[in-house]
Amino acid sequence: MTRLFRTRIEKRKSIWRRAVDLALTDVGVLSGGMDHEALGSLEERLLAADFGVQATLRLVDVVESRARRGQLRGGKELCEALEEEVSKILEPARGAGLRMADSGPTVWLVVGVNGVGKTTTIAKLAHRLRQDGKSVLLAAADTYRAGAVEQLRVWADRVGAEFVGGRDSGDPAAVAYDAISAADARGVDVVLVDTAGRLHTNSNLMEELKKVARVIARRLDGAPHETLIVLDATIGQNAINQVRAFGQAVSVTGILLTKLDSTARGGIVVALQEEFHLPVTWVGTGEGMEDLEPFDPEGFTAVVFEDR
Ligand SMILES: Nc1nc2c(ncn2[C@@H]2O[C@H](COP(=O)(O)OP(=O)(O)OP(=O)(O)O)[C@@H](O)[C@H]2O)c(=O)[nH]1
C-alpha cells in the first residue's frame, strides 16, 4: 500500500471519528446484558449524534432483543450488533456512484437551500472529473444571488472547466438549456448545473426549480441523470425536512453531504438513508477543492462502531 493511499484512509477515518463520537465504551454493558439505564444512554447518544428517531429506535430495539437473548456480554458485542444493523441500513449506498449518460453529455442538477455548499461541491466534483480525464461544463443557473455567476466562473477557471452563465436576474432554465446545447455541440462529457439556494418553504422559487428540471428533461432525453441535493451536516435533523420538501418539487436521486469537518453529528448519514433510501454519494470535508470524499459505508461503520 502506498503512503499516499494510507494517508487518505487515515484522513477518512479521522473525519468519521470526529464527526460521530458515540463513546460506546461508556455505555455500561453488564455481564450478560444491558440494563434499562444503559439502553437509555445508548438512545441519547444516537439521537445526539443525529441518527434520527427512526434509526435510533431500530438500533436500540436490536440491542435490547440481543441483550434479552443473552447475546451481549460486553462492549465488543454491543459495537458488533450496532455495526451489523447500521450496515443493513447503509447497504443501498454501497458503491453508489453518480450516473453517467450512455452517450452524449451527462447532466447533474444540484439543488439545496442557501449556503449549504452547492457551488463549492460542484467545483470539487468538477475537479475530480477533470482528474479522471473528463471534460466538464459548469452552468451558472443561479441568476438570483448577486455574485453567484462570477463565483462559479472563477471555479470553472480554476478547475479547467468550460462555463455557461446567464445574466443576473435572467432565466435559470434558459441557462441550463444553453449549457446543454453548448455541451452537445462541443462534445463535453459532464454538465453540472448550479442553482440558486432557496428555502424549501418559498413556493415561487420551488416552482422555478421545477421549471429548470422540466426544461433540462425536454432538452435532453434521460437528463438530468442525477438530481443531487446538497445538505449541510451541521444543521441536524432539519436536513430531513429539506430532502422531503425538495423531493416534492424535483425527483432527488442522491445526497451530497457537506461540512463534515465542522460537526460532531455525522449520524445524519444513517438518518437520511433510513428515512429516504437515497444514497449519500460524496461528503465534503473542507473548503478546498480536494476536500471531497466518496462515502464508503463500510469505512463508516468500521470507524464509528470501533470498540475503542
Ligand atoms: N468547512 C466546510 N465548509 C464548506 C464545505 N462546503 C462548503 N463550505 C463553505 O460553505 C460556504 C458556502 O458555500 P457555497 O458553495 O457558496 O454554498 P451555496 O450552497 O452555493 O450557497 P448559495 O449559492 O448562497 O445558496 C462557503 O464558505 C464554503 O467554503 C465543507 O465541506 N466544509
Ligand SMILES: [Mg+2]
Ligand atoms: Mg451557490
